[in-house]
Amino acid sequence: MSSEDEQKLVEIICRRGECDWDGVSMELMESTGIAKGSFYLKTLWARRLCPKAQTAPQWTRDRTEQLKSVLKVHGNEPVFLTYRFFPQYTPGMISIMIGRLGTDREALDPRESSIPKVKIQRRRPLHL
Numbered sequence: 001m002s003s004e005d006e007q008k009l010v011e012i013i014c015r016r017g018e019c020d021w022d023g024v025s026m027e028l029m030e031s032t033g034i035a036k037g038s039f040y041l042k043t044l045w046a047r048r049l050c051p052k053a054q055t056a057p058q059w060t061r062d063r064t065e066q067l068k069s070v071l072k073v074h075g076n077e078p079v080f081l082t083y084r085f086f087p088q089y090t091p092g093m094i095s096i097m098i099g100r101l102g103t104d105r106e107a108l109d110p111r112e113s114s115i116p117k118v119k120i121q122r123r124r125p126l127h128l
Helices: 003-016 021-032 038-049 051-055 061-074 078-085 091-100
Strands: none
Touching (some): 003 021, 038 051, 038 091, 061 091
16 A cells, blocks of 8 residues: 555544444545455554554563563453553554564564565476
8 A cells, every 4th residue: 555545544544433444444445446454454553554553662672571471470462461561552563572472573573574584586497
């Protein structure tokens, strides 16, 4: 999506709210011609476009350690953990960080891509 389309999406969400994602998807398709599923739009909003996600502080190794200790006591519920222990982040961001625990990406900021870049080598065609 282009930045103009993302801006249109933000306007629609501000008008409709964060509960009617099917309606947001339909209105976006009607106004821009872009067809995106409600889950995609909700994820895009929670991870990147939401003002809270944009202003959240950088994730650190200390926060990763705090998340690990909180998970042991309170379990894996991103919404509860967000509002109780990490109010400066969104539940979607905390969910990403929970999913990254135990990997080499566990200390990366949740706004960074979770897909590592890999150089693809092309195979030579077989000559029979």
